[in-house]
Amino acid sequence: MAPLVEYLGPPGTFAHAGADRLRTVPEGAVLEPRPTVQEIVHDVDEGRCDMGLVPVENSVEGGVTGTVDVLVFETTRVVLREEVVVPVTFSALRRAGDDAPPATVLSHPVGLAQCTRWWGSRSLECRPTTSTSEACRLVAASDEDGLVAIASAKAGALAGLVAVETGIEDHPGAETRFALVAREELGPTGDDKTTVVVTPPSEVPGILLRLLEPIAARGLNLSNILSRPLRQGLGVYCFVLTIDRHASDPDVRGALDDLEALGCTVKRLGSYPAWPPGAVGPGTGVGA
Numbered sequence: 001m002a003p004l005v006e007y008l009g010p011p012g013t014f015a016h017a018g019a020d021r022l023r024t025v026p027e028g029a030v031l032e033p034r035p036t037v038q039e040i041v042h043d044v045d046e047g048r049c050d051m052g053l054v055p056v057e058n059s060v061e062g063g064v065t066g067t068v069d070v071l072v073f074e075t076t077r078v079v080l081r082e083e084v085v086v087p088v089t090f091s092a093l094r095r096a097g098d099d100a101p102p103a104t105v106l107s108h109p110v111g112l113a114q115c116t117r118w119w120g121s122r123s124l125e126c127r128p129t130t131s132t133s134e135a136c137r138l139v140a141a142s143d144e145d146g147l148v149a150i151a152s153a154k155a156g157a158l159a160g161l162v163a164v165e166t167g168i169e170d171h172p173g174a175e176t177r178f179a180l181v182a183r184e185e186l187g188p189t190g191d192d193k194t195t196v197v198v199t200p201p202s203e204v205p206g207i208l209l210r211l212l213e214p215i216a217a218r219g220l221n222l223s224n225i226l227s228r229p230l231r232q233g234l235g236v237y238c239f240v241l242t243i244d245r246h247a248s249d250p251d252v253r254g255a256l257d258d259l260e261a262l263g264c265t266v267k268r269l270g271s272y273p274a275w276p277p278g279a280v281g282p283g284t285g286v287g288a
C-alpha cells in the first residue's frame, strides 16, 4: 500500500513546501495535511500513518519547542528519518475589501516571532495559530475587520487573501528545518546526523561538561544542542544533542555508551541523512 505522509497543514504551509524536497519517501506516497504537530507525531507513533513532516528548528528563532517537546516527552516509537531545510519569507495578507486599520495579526508563533518589527511598530494584537496557512484560513473565514495573516504569499493566495506587503520578516534569509518522522530510520549514507535526548542524573555538578566530554574526545562534531525543561521544577533540564555522524558509527556508539555509564538516560531519536542533499538520490516530488 502507498505510504501515508502527514504534514502540518492546511495546504500552503512551509511544511507543505518542505514535502516537495523530501528525498527518502517512496514514490506514490499519499500526502495529507493535519492541523497540529501533536496529532501528526502521535499518528506516526501509534501507526495511524507512516511518516510525518513537522518543523523542528528555525534559523532565527531556534528550536520549535512545541515539536521538540512532543518528540522528547510523548513518543515511544517515533524516529527521525530525514531532515529538510526550507527558506522562509513572510507576507502580510488581508481579505479583499477589508480596509479597516490593521488591528490583529495571526500566524504560527515562529511567523509572529520573525516579523516582530512589522507588527510591533503598528502595535497590533497577536493571535498565535497552529500554522501560517491556518492563520490565512481563519482571516479568510472571519467577518472581523482589521485582521492580518502572516504567511507565505502562496498560502495567502490559496486562501483567497491579498498580499498588502511582502518580505516583512525582521531577518531576511531565514530558513526552517523540518523533520520527517517515521517508525523506522535509514541506514548510513555517508553523511548523516544522529539526534539523542540526554537526561543527566540529578544534582551532579558540572554534568553538562562531563556529558560533552565523550563526544568531544572522539572528535565527533556536535551541530546542535538544545536544553528543554523536564517540567519537574526550575533548573531541571534534558539536552537534545545532534551529532554529525550515523548512530551505527563505532565512535557514536561508544560516546552514547559512555553517557549511559555516567548515569544519563539516553533516548535515541534516530539517524538521518544530513541536509543539504549529499549521498542520497533526487527528490521524490511528493509535495507542493
Ligand SMILES: O=C(O)C(=O)Cc1ccccc1
Pocket (backbone or CB within 6 Å): 008, 012, 013, 014, 015, 016, 055, 058, 088, 108, 110, 111, 130, 131, 132, 133, 176
Ligand atoms: O506554519 C507553517 O507554515 C509551518 O510549516 C511552520 C512554520 C511556521 C513559521 C515559519 C516556519 C515554519
